[in-house]
Amino acid sequence: MRSTTLRRLAPFVGLALVILVFAFLTGAPAQYLSVPNLRIVLAQTVIVAIGAVGMTMIIVSGGIDLSVGSTIALTSVAAALALHRSWPPVAAVTASIVLGGLVGAVNGLVVTRLRVVPFIATLGMLGVARGGAKWLAGEMTVPAPETWINELAVTFPSRAWMVVAPGVWLALILAVAASFALRRTVFGRHVFAIGSNEVAALACGIAVARMKIAIYSLAGCAFGLAGVMQMSRLRQGDPTVAAGLELDIIAAVVIGGGSLSGGQGGILGAMIGALIMAFLRNGCQQVGWPNYIQEIIIGAIIVIAVALESRARERGQGVR
Numbered sequence: 001m002r003s004t005t006l007r008r009l010a011p012f013v014g015l016a017l018v019i020l021v022f023a024f025l026t027g028a029p030a031q032y033l034s035v036p037n038l039r040i041v042l043a044q045t046v047i048v049a050i051g052a053v054g055m056t057m058i059i060v061s062g063g064i065d066l067s068v069g070s071t072i073a074l075t076s077v078a079a080a081l082a083l084h085r086s087w088p089p090v091a092a093v094t095a096s097i098v099l100g101g102l103v104g105a106v107n108g109l110v111v112t113r114l115r116v117v118p119f120i121a122t123l124g125m126l127g128v129a130r131g132g133a134k135w136l137a138g139e140m141t142v143p144a145p146e147t148w149i150n151e152l153a154v155t156f157p158s159r160a161w162m163v164v165a166p167g168v169w170l171a172l173i174l175a176v177a178a179s180f181a182l183r184r185t186v187f188g189r190h191v192f193a194i195g196s197n198e199v200a201a202l203a204c205g206i207a208v209a210r211m212k213i214a215i216y217s218l219a220g221c222a223f224g225l226a227g228v229m230q231m232s233r234l235r236q237g238d239p240t241v242a243a244g245l246e247l248d249i250i251a252a253v254v255i256g257g258g259s260l261s262g263g264q265g266g267i268l269g270a271m272i273g274a275l276i277m278a279f280l281r282n283g284c285q286q287v288g289w290p291n292y293i294q295e296i297i298i299g300a301i302i303v304i305a306v307a308l309e310s311r312a313r314e315r316g317q318g319v320r
Contacts, residue, residue, distance in 0.1 A: 010308075011256045011272040018276050022283025032286060036156075039164055043155045045278040046167040047072070047233070047242075050226040051249040052256070052270040053171075053178045054104075054219030059253050060182070061215050062195040062262025063118040065107060068223050069245035070129035073238070075100045075227025077133045079149070080142040080237025089147040096231075097224040103129055104220020108213035126246075133239035142237035153232040167229050174222070179267035191215060195262030244295075248277045251298055254305045264309075276301075 023029040031037065051068055058065050075096040082092035103125065110121040144150070151158060152167040162169070182188035190211050193201040202208050231237050254260065255276055256269025277298070284294045 008257065008269070011269045011276070014255060015272050015276050015279070018279050018283070022279065022287065026283065026286045032283070037282070040155050041275070041278045041282050042168045043153060043165045044282065045274050046153055046165065046171050047226045047229045048245070048248050048252055048277055049171045049271055049274040050167075050174060050222055050229060051245070052252040052274050053174055053267060054222030054226075055249050055253050056256075056258060056265050056267055056270045057178070057182065057191060057215050058118075058219050059250075059258045059260060060195045060262060060265045061191045061212065062198065063111065063212065063216070064122060064250070064260070065104075065216070065219060065223075066119065066122040066246050067103065067107065067125035067129050068226075068249055069242040070126045070133065071100055071103050071220060071223040072227040072230050072242040072245060073240065074103065074129045074133040074136070075224040076231040076234075076241065077137045077142055077237035077239050079228050079231045080144040081136060083144045083147060083149070084142055089149050093149065093225075093228050096228050097221050100224020100227060101217045101221040104216040104218070104223070105213060107220070108216035111216070112209040112212050130239070130243075137237060137239040139239070141239075144231060144236055149228065149232050150235055151232070153229045167232065170225075174225070175267050175271050178222075182267060187211075187214075192263055195259075195264070197263075247295075247298060247302075248274075251302045251305075252277050254302055254309070257309075259309055260306060 019033070023032045026032045051072065055065060055068060078099050079092045079096040082095050083089065087095070107118075107122055107125055110116050110124075111118050114121075116124075152165065152170070154165050157163075157165055182191060190201070190206050193204065193206060194208055194211060198208055230241055234241065252273030253265060253270045254273070256265065256271070256273035258265030258270065280297065280301075281294055284297070
């Protein structure tokens with residue numbers, strides 16, 4: 001019980017530490033913790049947070065998806081192309097989400113039907129989706145006309161009563177819905193069962209292959225929505241964006257308590273992890289550290305988080 005409580009509190013402690021450390025390092029705590037900067041951080045969290053919702057389902061089920069960054073680039077290009085060709089904004093958003101779902105379904109089929117391990121299957125899709133994005137865009141950026149989609153990821157919304165970007169509220173709604181699905185539905189129980197022990201899940205009558213395809217497809221839909229947010233932020237579709245973004249998204253889930261061994265994790269923890277990533281990058285920018293320092297820190301955090309989770313799991317098994 002004590003170890004479980006500590007594991008649940010760890011992401012919150014980590015977030016508090018990151019905020020305190022960078023508030024001190026910037027030399028201007030009042031500015032770092034100011035409302036305008038907090039709004040900037042929340043707007044910057046949206047893409048990783050939405051991606052982390054989908055990645056949480058995959059990791060809890062015992063899988064991984066390395067193609068998320070490429071999928072976001074592909075769907076952002078698809079959204080921009082649809083708008084460029086005078087599609088209604090709702091149709092452009094829907095097309096991007098569906099395309100993301102199709103990419104996820106292909107990943108699920110390769111994992112279940114061809115029996116390719118998720119790491120290799122999604123690593124291959126990483127290249128396929130990135131190449132597809134470049135092909136769709138003609139290896140150039142695709143300008144998007146002005147629509148309400150452009151307002152989704154703005155730092156300061158035009159409607160002051162919204163306080164933060166519309167995308168932040170959308171990410172929050174998605175997180176609540178996904179958390180309910182994982183914790184309060186049969187679908188969620190099956191996801192945890194597959195990640196905890198796939199053989200036992202099969203013995204209990206769970207259609208594991210079908211469930212995995214559904215999990216990857218739903219996660220792909222979340223990645224498609226993240227692609228729309230990416231296009232909204234840049235005001236264009238860029239096939240080269242989100243390279244390496246899978247690192248931040250996987251880190252958010254792992255820091256939030258998700259286990260790469262499966263069977264453990266949650267949406268709330270992943271959202272806290274996404275905030276840690278955002279505050280970390282924001283703090284590094286304010287301190288003036290170059291991007292490679294940020295990457296080193298994030299990589300180290302992933303290794304430490306996985307090591308701590310492994311130690312905690314070994315202790316738990318020793319107690320039993």
